[in-house]
Amino acid sequence: MSRWMIKNKKCDMDKICNLIGEDEIIVKTLLNREIYTLKGMKCFLKPSFENLHDPIKMKDIDRAVDIIIDSINKKLKILIIGDYDxxxxxxxxxxxxxxxxxxANVNYYIPDRITDGYGINISMVDRAYKDGYDVIMTCDNGIAASEQIKYAKKLGMIVIVTDHHDIPFIEDEYQNRKYIVPNADAVVNPKQLNCEYPFKSLCGAGIVFKFVQLLYDRITKNKIxxxxxIEYVxxxxxxxxxxxxxxxxxxxxYGLNLLNTTNNLGLKALKKITGVSDKVMNSYIIGFIIGPCFNAAGRLEDASISLRLLFTNDQSEAEKLALKLYTLNKKRQEMTNHGVEEAVNYIEKFSIQDNKVLVIYIPExxxxxxxxxxxxxRERYNLPTIILTRGKTSIKGSGRSIExxxxxxxxLKCKNLLEKFGGHPMAAGLSLAEPNIKPLMKRLNDNCSLTDEDIIPKIIIDxxxxxxKISLxxxxxxxxxxxxGKGNPKPVFAEKGISIIKVAFLDKNGRFLKFTLKQGRLYFNAVMFQGLDELKRLIFGTKQNNVSIYEYLSSIKIDIVFYVNINEYMGKEYLQLQIKELRKSAL
Incomplete structure (x- = not known):
């Protein structure tokens, strides 16, 4: 059972509501997203092109644009090195x-996840040099490639880095950190300590977009x-x-609006094969339907398939490539489900469910x-989790963490056990020798300061x-x-003392539940996904096992955590609550 926690930001609510013309719930929601100024609230509610920062503020971006314009004028050969995600x-x-x-005389190369690994490497530099490339430009990688870039410079090549990842560092014996920036001709990354760009959370494509804005501004005098x-960004x-x-x-x-009417043949074909052509594009469709198809190519075969899909001007090829990505993603889903089953079996076999950090080795x-x-x-157990597998030359792994x-x-505290590692607070990648797996598991758990309280799942309620107060x-x-999405989660609400008037199971497995709920004189329809276990816990956690489900539910009141949704049916919109979690009410 999760711990329910309601945020409670203090402010002059009436004053803010009057100034921005919104009700109290909306203002509370904005405050919970750490938007504290009137200007910030207005920009959030009505985002516009005026919200975009001037790219010239980003360190080295003007130099990078100058180098590319000069390279275009001199007809130099340019190679773009991207990433497989x-x-x-x-x-x-x-x-x-x-x-x-x-x-421009330009081409691209996307590293192979297995044979090349992440980012630019020495063999790529050698190939680029032998193929006559004069300029290497990275995107979504390069900030950690000091040695590779040093090698390219030694060969006489021009190198531009565009990246958004954290700047790598080394620590001395006193844990003082020295940040290391590659000695490229230009390094465009707002996370550099001396970069004055005001927004540090752009993705790799966001950094590229700022570069392209300035490029158009310099060449056509019209960055618009x-x-x-923006649809791709x-x-x-x-x-x-x-x-x-x-x-x-x-x-x-803005990009989602463009995607609704995209002219890109590849995207249109992918929307069709995934069954979303008639849907209004939103973060869920992109994040969980379209995006995974692009990712699947880089995971299981060759990420350049995705680039070919985006670049194609041939309808037949677009449909063929879209089907390929869709099929690869289906295969990836099957492999993932099997991998999760194996991980759960590993946890039970070795009885490590009481560990605070899960380290699971699945060789195949x-x-x-x-x-x-x-x-x-991590989602299932709410514990930091590292999955290890046997790579070509060493044990490879990926980790996902909790707050x-x-x-x-x-x-970092285990670096002497690792060959390589990198990442950030919530995720990491690593490689190590097989004999170090058990020592790594032991040290991570010995060092772990998480308490039983820390690992209880928490639902943050707006x-x-x-x-x-609920209306269309x-x-x-x-x-x-x-x-x-991240940084702006869908608003979560809660209410106590709700009566259950009716409950129905909408699928044969009983996982999809539909309720009729009542508070006072008001009735609302509500749905709950994966709700059978919650319902069983609510019922059989009591001593009233001889009472039917329907009799029991009609005799109690519940507290609910929920979302407010608008559904459409037969051309009409109607309200529906989506229950995230429920419990027996103390009222």
Whole structure:
């Protein structure tokens, strides 16, 4: 059972409501997203092009643009090196497309996840040099490639880095950190200590978009032309799970509108094969239907399939490639489900469910899905989880964490057991020798300071919401807060003392429940996914086992945590509550 926690930000609520013309619930929701200024609230509610920051504020971006313009004029050969995930794919596509518009001699290379690994490596530099490339430009990688870039410079190549990942560092014996920036001709990354760009949470494609904005400004004197690429940047922004605030919020909101009417043959074919052509694009569709198809190519085969889909102008090829991505994603889903089953079996076999940090070794698991499996296990047990598998040369792994456990910092304490590692507080990648698996598990758990309280799942509630305040107008106001995602979660509400008038099982497994709920004189329909276990706990956790489900439920009141949704049926919109969790009420 989760712990329910209601946020309670203090302020002059009436004054703010009057100034921005919104009701108390909306204001509370904005405050809960740490938007404290009137200007910030107005920008959030009505994002516009004015929210975009001037790209010139980003360190080295003007130099990078100058180098590329000079390279175009001199007809130098340019190679773009991206990454095999959605962000890297979209970054490479946007950058390559923009440069081609200005007649650049440009091509791209997407590393192979298994044979190349992440980012630029020495063999790529050698190939680029032998193939006559004069300029290497990275996107969504490169900030940690100091040695590779040093090698390219030694060969006489020009190197530009565009990246959004954290700046790597080394620590001395006193844990003082020295940050290391590659000695490239230009390094464009707002996370550099001396970069004055005001927003630090762009994804890789977001950094590329700022570069392309300035490129158009310099060549055509009209950076607005770059806005046609925002639909691709929006896909990357959603799928890379960066905070949907500030510029990212506008990019996604505007980009989703463009995606509804996209002219890209590949995207249209992918929307059709996934069954979303007639849907209004939202963060869920991009993050859980479209994005995984692009990711699947890089996980199981070759990410360049995704680039070919985006670049194609042939309808038949678009349909063929879209089907390929769709099929690969189905295969990836099957592999993931099997991997999760194996991980659960491992936990039970070795009785490690009481560990505070789960380290699970599944030798035959495809290394490309280790992170997905780690995420699923983390969600199931609410524990930091590392999934290890046997790679070609060493044991490879991916980890996913929970709030309150900085996975990168904890791995840093184990660095003598690891060959390589990197990441951030909530996720990490690593490699190590097989004999070090058990020592790693022991040290992570010995060092872990998580308490039993810390690992209880928590539901953060925006505010209590009595039924009398719920209306179609209110739900529309909530919908105006979209797109939802990291940094801007869908508003969560709670209310006590609700009566169950009716419950129905809408699928044969009893996992999808539909309720009729009542508070006072008001009735609402509600649905609950995966709700059977909750219902069993509510009923059989009591001593009234001889009473039928329906008799028992009609005799009690419940507390609920829920979302407010607008559904459409036969051309009409209607309200529906979606229950996230329920419990027996003390009222």
């Amino acid at each position: 959605v962000d890297g794919i979209m970054s490479a596509f946007v950058l390559c497309s923009a440069l081609k518009e200005f007649k 032309e770059a806005n046609k690429f 929006a896909i990357a922004t959603i799928c890379d799970v960066v905070d949907l605030v500030d510029e990212n919020r506008f990019i996604v909101k 698991l495809h290394e490309s899905i280790a992170g997905i499996v780690a995420g699923r296990i 309150g456990y900085n996975m990168f910092e904890e791995l 505010c209590s919401l009595p039924f009398k 107008k209110f739900a529309e106001n909530i919908r105006n807060l979209e797109p939802f």
